Amino acid sequence: MGGGCLHDSYKGGAxxxxxxxxxxxxxxxxxxxxxxxxxxxxxxxxxxxxxxTLYGAINTLAKKNWIEPCGEDQGRKKEYRVTELxxxxxxQELQRLRGLTxxxxxxxxxxxxx
Amino acid sequence: MxxxxxxxxxxxxxxxxxxxxxxxxxxxxxxxxxxxxxxFEDCEPGTYQYCIEFIAEKxxxxxxxYKQFLEDVGxxxxxxxxxxxxxxxxxxxxxxxxxxxRIATNATTFNKELLIxxxxxxxxxxxxxxxxxxxxxxxxxxxxxxxxxxxxxxILAIVQKLWPMGIIAVLLFIPVLLYQRELAKxxxxxxxxxx
Numbered sequence: 001m002g003g004g005c006l007h008d009s010y011k012g013g014a015x016x017x018x019x020x021x022x023x024x025x026x027x028x029x030x031x032x033x034x035x036x037x038x039x040x041x042x043x044x045x046x047x048x049x050x051x052x053t054l055y056g057a058i059n060t061l062a063k064k065n066w067i068e069p070c071g072e073d074q075g076r077k078k079e080y081r082v083t084e085l086x087x088x089x090x091x092q093e094l095q096r097l098r099g100l101t102x103x104x105x106x107x108x109x110x111x112x113x114x
Numbered sequence: 115m116x117x118x119x120x121x122x123x124x125x126x127x128x129x130x131x132x133x134x135x136x137x138x139x140x141x142x143x144x145x146x147x148x149x150x151x152x153x154f155e156d157c158e159p160g161t162y163q164y165c166i167e168f169i170a171e172k173x174x175x176x177x178x179x180y181k182q183f184l185e186d187v188g189x190x191x192x193x194x195x196x197x198x199x200x201x202x203x204x205x206x207x208x209x210x211x212x213x214x215x216r217i218a219t220n221a222t223t224f225n226k227e228l229l230i231x232x233x234x235x236x237x238x239x240x241x242x243x244x245x246x247x248x249x250x251x252x253x254x255x256x257x258x259x260x261x262x263x264x265x266x267x268x269i270l271a272i273v274q275k276l277w278p279m280g281i282i283a284v285l286l287f288i289p290v291l292l293y294q295r296e297l298a299k300x301x302x303x304x305x306x307x308x309x
Contacts, residue, residue, distance in 0.1 A: 016308050018245050033187045047309070051187045051231075052167065052242035052252065055180060077186040 015093050018049065022057045023082060023090050026067045031077035032058065061086070117142055117154040125196060125289065127166040127228070127256075134164035134230065144232060147192050149200070149225075163233045163240040170196065170218070170227035171211040171255045177223060189231050196227035210258035246304035250297060257293035264290055 015023070025038040035058075036049055049057075058080060061067045066086030071079045082090070119137075123130035134144060134152075142154035143162055169177050184191050204224050209215040218224040233240050243249045264286035271279035 016245070016247070018308065031186060032183055036187065048238070048244065050242045050244035050248075051184055051189065053244045053248040055183050056248050056251070078183075 014096060015089070017047065018053065018057055019061065020090070020093055021047065022054065022061060023066060023086055023093075026061075026080045026082045026086070027090075029070050029079040029081040031079045033077070035080070115156050116145070117156075119152050119154070120150050121152060122150050122198060125260075127168060130228075131164050131166040131230075134166075138162045138164060138235075144192065144230065147194050147230065149195055149198060161235055163235045165231045165233070165240050165242055166194075167229040167231060167242055168196075168227065168252075168256055169229055170208065170223065170259070171216070172223070173212065173216055174222040176212070177226065181229060184229070184231055189233050191232070192230040193226040194228040194230050195225040197225075199225065208259075210255075210262050245309040246300050246307065250300050250304065253293055253297050253300065257290055257297070260286055260289040260293070 021039045021042070022035055024042075025035040030038060032051070032054060036051070036054060039047055039049055058067070062069070062080070065083055066089055067080045068083050069078050070081040121130075121133065123133070137144070137152075137154060138157070139160050141157055141159040143157035144152060144164070145155050146153040169180060172180065181191050181193075202220060204218075204220050206218045206224060207215060208218055211218075216223070231240075231242065243252045264283050267279050267283035267286055271277065271283055
């Protein structure tokens with residue numbers, strides 16, 4: 001894991017919500033369907049990922065080395081797990097979002113609501 | 115009771131999935147596909163939903179991986195041809211395919227340009243692509259083969275001064291324009307929202 005690579009990602013800015021949720025889902029090793037279920041459950045059905053979109057997101061994250069396939073592959077569904085790099089990216093994103101919700105809270109007022 | 119129907123939809127992917135969905139509503143579940151034939155078995159009406167996915171731009175390996183992924187998600191998946199071509203030992207170059215073009219042969223991806231994906235009906239619309247970014251990428255893979263063919267016929271028409279080629283080119287630009295309109299709509303939506 002090169003520092004340069006991390007630095008690039010650090011400057012990369014905001015993640016999309018889909019990417020961030022897929023990343024979060026893999027903090028516990030999960031296969032495709034489990035990732036879909038996780039996201040649907042955590043968002044109360046607000047974010048429902050199509051299988052094709054999820055497939056693209058998984059491939060993108062794996063290519064960036066933010067997640068990796070794990071466990072025995074034979075006859076079982078392929079599971080993915082967040083990498084050390086992915087974990088740091090997720091932490092940075094959390095910081096960014098905290099900053100954002102704080103500003104939004106100050107301006108809109110009170111607790112966040114629709 | 116099983117049922118066999120003969121249809122050919124070519125590039126009309128939406129028409130094909132609409133037809134399969136209508137069959138499922140009437141209680142016919144797809145069990146086998148041929149070049150032009152579809153075999154069904156009886157099922158409870160409305161139990162299944164269908165979606166067509168264009169995968170001709172993928173290599174054999176990435177097509178198989180994608181099919182496997184969809185099956186792991188719990189869908190039933192069939193390969194389907196998009197054109198009618200019965201030749202053996204077909205080798206065709208697809209310049210519009212991923213990574214600067216792919217070669218399709220009978221043994222690999224030729225006559226397997228589509229996936230028919232079946233899902234158990236859960237009352238929600240069945241869509242494989244949901245985020246705008248992904249829908250834009252997918253719509254481009256649908257547009258590119260038409261764009262290439264249209265451009266080739268146009269060049270042919272101009273170079274050879276053959277006006278029938280020009281007419282074919284104009285006809286081929288119709289799907290290009292339809293996909294282009296869809297892309298413009300999606301890009302506009304993607305400016306402010308992710309999905």
